[in-house]
Amino acid sequence: MKKIRFSILTVSDKGYRGEREDISASVIKAKIEKIGYELIDYEIVPDDKGMIKDALTDFCDIKKVDLIFTTGGTGFSPRDLTPEATKEVVEKEAPGISEIIRFEGYKITPHSMLSRGYSGIRGDTLIINLPGSPKAVEESLEVIIPILDHGIEVLRGEAYECATKQKNTS
Secondary structure, eight states: OOOOEEEEEEEOHHHHTTSSOOHHHHHHHHHHHHTTOEEEEEEEEOSOHHHHHHHHHIIIIISOOSEEEEESOOSSSTTOOHHHHHHHHOSEEOHHHHHHHHHHHHTTOGGGGGOOOOEEEETTEEEEEEOSSHHHHHHHHHHHHHHHHHHHHHHHTHHHHHHHHHHHHO
């Protein structure tokens, strides 16, 4: 399997204006690079639906990354629009990812059920909305890291190729 390429999109008005350090993106970068994935791009945008959609589309269609993590913009605030923007760019849903993040998060804090994070696929790219809190990001990644390799392999068509080769050599 070729190296998995990923991008991070932070959605934060304060982060975009330079008023808040982006710790959540640092958590994502450290944990995902540790498992051998290559960071291709990182961007901070304000809570603006059009800018979120543009960044996601660029990562998928131009930079051709395998995986995008968003952080921030998944709560109840009127400006939290990350799930809505993500839904407008994806072609297929991947609800189990966000469901398990909320389910496992609920075991730590009931506030997890307030997350509106969404996951889906555009072309050959898996997009996963993570919360904005560094602690919640770390907890979420712990839950989903074990399935990422297989999910990307399936998305790339590599899991089928491996299964076919194994079947043909048995």
